[in-house]
Amino acid sequence: MAIHIIDRRLNPGGKSLENRQRFLRRAKSLVQGAVKKTSQERDIKDVLEGGEVTIPLDGMHEPRFRREGGTRDMVLPGNKKFIEGDYLQRSGQGSAKDSGPGEGDSEDAFRFVLSRDEFVDLFLDDLELPDLAKRKIAQTESEGIQRAGYTTSGSPANISVSRTVKLALARRIALKRPSKDEIDELEAEIEACTDEDERAGLIARLDKLKAKTKRIPFIDPLDIRYRRYEKVPRPVAQAVMFCLMDVSGSMSEHMKDLAKRFYMLLYVFLKRRYKHVEIVFIRHTDRAEEVDEQTFFYGPASGGTLVSSALQAMHEIVRERFNPSDWNIYAAQASDGDNSYSDGELTGMLLTEKILPVCQFFAYLEVGESGGSAFDLSDSSLWTLYERLRNSGAPLSMRKVSERSEIFPVFHDLFQRRDTAQEKAAP
Amino acid sequence: MTERLFEGADWDFHTLQRITDACEEVALKDLGLDVYPNQIEVITAEQMLDAYSSVGMPLFYKHWSFGKHFAYHEASYRKGLMGLAYEIVINSSPCISYLMEENTATMQTLVIAHAAFGHNHFFKNNYLFKQWTDAEGILDYLDFAKNYVMQCEERYGRIEVERTLDAAHALMSHGIDRYPGKKQLDLREEEKRAGRRRQHEEEVFNDLWRTVPKGASKARSAISLERRRKLLGLPQENLLYFLEKSAPRLAPWQRELLRIVRHIAQYFYPQSQTKVMNEGTATYVHYRIMTKLHQQGRITDGNFLEFLGSHTNVVFQPEFDDPRYSGFNPYALGFAVMQDIERIVTSPSDEDREWFPDIAGKNDVMGVLRDVWANYRDESFIAQFLSPKLMRHFRMFHLHDDPEERAGIRVDAIHDERGFRRVRRELARQHDVGYIDANIEVVDVDLSGDRRLILHHRVIKGSQLNETDAKRVLQHLADLWTYDVALIEVDANDKVLREYVVSPRPIPAAVA
Numbered sequence: 049m050a051i052h053i054i055d056r057r058l059n060p061g062g063k064s065l066e067n068r069q070r071f072l073r074r075a076k077s078l079v080q081g082a083v084k085k086t087s088q089e090r091d092i093k094d095v096l097e098g099g100e101v102t103i104p105l106d107g108m109h110e111p112r113f114r115r116e117g118g119t120r121d122m123v124l125p126g127n128k129k130f131i132e133g134d135y136l137q138r139s140g141q142g143s144a145k146d147s148g149p150g151e152g153d154s155e156d157a158f159r160f161v162l163s164r165d166e167f168v169d170l171f172l173d174d175l176e177l178p179d180l181a182k183r184k185i186a187q188t189e190s191e192g193i194q195r196a197g198y199t200t201s202g203s204p205a206n207i208s209v210s211r212t213v214k215l216a217l218a219r220r221i222a223l224k225r226p227s228k229d230e231i232d233e234l235e236a237e238i239e240a241c242t243d244e245d246e247r248a249g250l251i252a253r254l255d256k257l258k259a260k261t262k263r264i265p266f267i268d269p270l271d272i273r274y275r276r277y278e279k280v281p282r283p284v285a286q287a288v289m290f291c292l293m294d295v296s297g298s299m300s301e302h303m304k305d306l307a308k309r310f311y312m313l314l315y316v317f318l319k320r321r322y323k324h325v326e327i328v329f330i331r332h333t334d335r336a337e338e339v340d341e342q343t344f345f346y347g348p349a350s351g352g353t354l355v356s357s358a359l360q361a362m363h364e365i366v367r368e369r370f371n372p373s374d375w376n377i378y379a380a381q382a383s384d385g386d387n388s389y390s391d392g393e394l395t396g397m398l399l400t401e402k403i404l405p406v407c408q409f410f411a412y413l414e415v416g417e418s419g420g421s422a423f424d425l426s427d428s429s430l431w432t433l434y435e436r437l438r439n440s441g442a443p444l445s446m447r448k449v450s451e452r453s454e455i456f457p458v459f460h461d462l463f464q465r466r467d468t469a470q471e472k473a474a475p
Numbered sequence: 476m477t478e479r480l481f482e483g484a485d486w487d488f489h490t491l492q493r494i495t496d497a498c499e500e501v502a503l504k505d506l507g508l509d510v511y512p513n514q515i516e517v518i519t520a521e522q523m524l525d526a527y528s529s530v531g532m533p534l535f536y537k538h539w540s541f542g543k544h545f546a547y548h549e550a551s552y553r554k555g556l557m558g559l560a561y562e563i564v565i566n567s568s569p570c571i572s573y574l575m576e577e578n579t580a581t582m583q584t585l586v587i588a589h590a591a592f593g594h595n596h597f598f599k600n601n602y603l604f605k606q607w608t609d610a611e612g613i614l615d616y617l618d619f620a621k622n623y624v625m626q627c628e629e630r631y632g633r634i635e636v637e638r639t640l641d642a643a644h645a646l647m648s649h650g651i652d653r654y655p656g657k658k659q660l661d662l663r664e665e666e667k668r669a670g671r672r673r674q675h676e677e678e679v680f681n682d683l684w685r686t687v688p689k690g691a692s693k694a695r696s697a698i699s700l701e702r703r704r705k706l707l708g709l710p711q712e713n714l715l716y717f718l719e720k721s722a723p724r725l726a727p728w729q730r731e732l733l734r735i736v737r738h739i740a741q742y743f744y745p746q747s748q749t750k751v752m753n754e755g756t757a758t759y760v761h762y763r764i765m766t767k768l769h770q771q772g773r774i775t776d777g778n779f780l781e782f783l784g785s786h787t788n789v790v791f792q793p794e795f796d797d798p799r800y801s802g803f804n805p806y807a808l809g810f811a812v813m814q815d816i817e818r819i820v821t822s823p824s825d826e827d828r829e830w831f832p833d834i835a836g837k838n839d840v841m842g843v844l845r846d847v848w849a850n851y852r853d854e855s856f857i858a859q860f861l862s863p864k865l866m867r868h869f870r871m872f873h874l875h876d877d878p879e880e881r882a883g884i885r886v887d888a889i890h891d892e893r894g895f896r897r898v899r900r901e902l903a904r905q906h907d908v909g910y911i912d913a914n915i916e917v918v919d920v921d922l923s924g925d926r927r928l929i930l931h932h933r934v935i936k937g938s939q940l941n942e943t944d945a946k947r948v949l950q951h952l953a954d955l956w957t958y959d960v961a962l963i964e965v966d967a968n969d970k971v972l973r974e975y976v977v978s979p980r981p982i983p984a985a986v987a
Binding site for chain 1: 904
């Protein structure tokens with residue numbers, strides 16, 4: 049008997065992927081809740097690492113007719129001392145559990161592991177670029193070209209040889225153009241022919257064929273086809289993210305940490321939406337400089353505070369390197385809110401006239417000490433300034449954060465997907 | 476001295492071939508087994524998890540519940556809570572056995588002997604499998620089912636199909652014919668039939684019929700109860716079958732889906748009834764084959780010890796007060812009874828002669844065993860062949876737990892002269908699927924009135940349905956039936972214990 053031994057190990061994996069996606073889709077709201085809960089307990093570095101989540105089994109329960117209760121009979125192995133007619137004491141716990149029908153059901157939790165992609169997808173699923181940004185995306189489309197079938201006219205560079213030859217062949221067959229083989233054969237026949245009359249007939253036929261060959265060209269201008277191209281609007285698929293931060297002495301490590309968390313979330317979020325995301329770090333005291341990430345978060349600096357310097361630096365970088373028609377520009381500014389009073393006017397002017405018109409989105413995050421109750425008492429100078437700008441119609445998003453656990457809610461809040469109704473009402 | 480099959484733990488495909496040949500020689504010549512052609516496939520852990528989630532079958536239609544099982548198994552496997560099976564074997568012809576790639580050479584030998592010969596013989600010869608399953612056609616049928624479900628999803632939408640399948644799955648345990656009588660299942664024919672029916676519908680479709688005015692429906696109010704029940708084939712315990720044939724408002728494709736789920740449930744029905752026997756057979760066969768290979772010198776002492784190690788793990792039976800105890804281990808019980816039969820046939824004691832006059836001292840071990848494997852299921856197998864010696868060996872005892880009894884749980888019988896028969900009867904009953912599953916049947920439909928479907932649950936020993944689950948299942952049932960459904964729980968004296976009435980959910984308007 050022939051025995052087949054087959055190595056299946058090289059078969060493509062992920063056979064259950066489809067079923068898994070169906071399951072996730074079905075359990076979406078439950079899983080999403082679990083994902084958010086899990087991510088709050090985690091460190092920023094592995095917040096989006098995927099991993100185990102737990103959802104209540106309730107919604108995913110597959111019911112069956114099950115019997116329970118009543119008198120039970122069972123046969124067990126391992127009798128040591130019982131004899132017929134003995135009575136065993138019921139343990140109180142066991143019977144109490146039995147008496148609550150269906151009680152255990154909803155408490156049962158279902159644990160499983162999500163991959164990193166699934167986790168991030170679910171985490172960011174109900175987030176959306178804000179209205180403002182969406183409007184702008186529509187405007188900042190650039191044009192690209194793509195193939196769109198064939199045309200009868202065009203530049204010689206775009207001739208589609210295969211299509212042309214195909215059409216020519218079809219035409220030649222349809223019009224019965226004699227093939228070269230046919231003529232060669234006839235010529236050979238004439239060569240071999242000895243009978244004069246027959247020869248004359250054959251020559252006449254050959255002439256006829258040759259004439260036909262001439263009448264029906266090998267390639268006719270009718271056959272020629274050109275590749276057609278069409279211009280299509282193509283959304284800009286790259287984004288730059290400006291991180292602006294006040295690093296003057298008044299910013300504590302805790303505040304920087306908060307800012308960092310926010311930047312990372314923004315980065316992950318943008319990364320989902322754009323193919324290519326660049327980050328520019330600008331730190332400022334009373335003067336601003338572009339630095340690398342390490343210096344940005346950990347490099348020592350001291351001095352006063354002039355927010356306008358950072359905005360000025362950003363404006364220059366945009367002008368030099370990031371043409372707003374090619375880049376989606378996002379900016380997030382973190383500060384403890386200090387700014388010298390004399391700087392207010394310049395800051396406001398820079399922001400409304402230079403920065404905001406080119407930005408998709410500008411967020412201001414005011415960070416405070418943890419448990420900062422004093423923080424709520426009076427608004428900082430920068431906050432007051434920005435609030436005034438916002439009230440006069442500048443598209444600014446601003447939030448205050450003082451605890452680590454607030455970062456996620458604030459982020460969610462900023463990018464929450466609005467209802468369509470609201471969206472329409474908003475402008 | 477015969478050549479060794481392998482040295483150490485490593486194997487390659489050439490080794491597997493030699494192992495299979497050696498096992499086959501022992502299986503066919505020494506044990507006289509009769510098997511389907513074998514197909515052995517080597518798979519990875521991930522593929523094993525895939526197989527787990529679709530009840531072991533190599534292909535299956537798509538449904539979220541399989542994804543749920545996959546996620547669950549994957550999580551517990553990753554955490555190390557759960558080991559994976561060494562093999563999965565499929566009752567098909569050719570008989571497909573999946574082997575895990577990380578098994579050692581000894582384990583592969585064990586697994587090939589166990590699955591490709593033990594289970595395979597059982598599948599081919601046991602009467603239940605012969606009666607209820609179609610090994611030749613199952614894979615084609617599953618392929619058909621998969622494509623059919625996919626096509627339905629394309630035509631009628633994923634959500635609609637999912638809703639129907641959810642309902643069908645909930646009723647799966649009651650979608651089984653328990654008694655033979657209908658013609659044998661031919662799954663290939665099934666597949667063709669569905670195709671033909673669709674073709675016929677397309678051919679005879681004429682939209683004009685829709686416009687023909689319908690005459691007043693014939694008054695058929697005066698059908699007697701008896702006649703009505705007969706027309707509908709009542710009482711009917713196969714709920715899926717009943718719905719497929721009689722539910723008034725199901726679309727043809729929904730009926731076909733119910734049919735698919737029903738066929739698959741039926742295919743697995745013999746397996747649930749023969750767990751002890753099936754595993755017992757396979758374990759006995761691998762034990763015999765491995766011992767023989769060792770005797771022949773084809774596997775080394777070291778490898779044989781490795782085999783004994785895993786074998787004893789497999790047939791380990793913890794006692795009832797052991798934290799590891801979770802019921803009788805079908806491998807342990809099955810293997811023990813098989814070995815005991817061997818003992819009774821070859822060297823019976825006086826007690827055995829009294830208990831098993833038919834087989835005691837018959838000396839033809841394999842003849843007796845092959846007969847047992849062919850003609851019994853767990854319940855009859857235990858009722859017939861569990862010997863007093865084994866009951867003493869396992870120290871079995873029977874507990875009777877009556878909630879009314881204040882004094883506690885009574886020890887009804889133990890492994891002594893007075894108790895043997897009672898213990899054995901009770902253990903056999905525990906393995907009777909017909910006795911374990913709730914006995915629910917459709918008894919009547921109020922056709923002239925509100926079309927309410929009436930089901931009865933015959934309550935045995937006061938064990939009623941779990942309320943939450945029952946309501947959910949009935950909801951599914953009502954959705955398929957599209958009118959009210961009543962389930963009445965009655966005891967042996969026809970006294971009504973409880974009544975459920977569930978109305979169908981309105982079908983939500985098509986989601987854009």
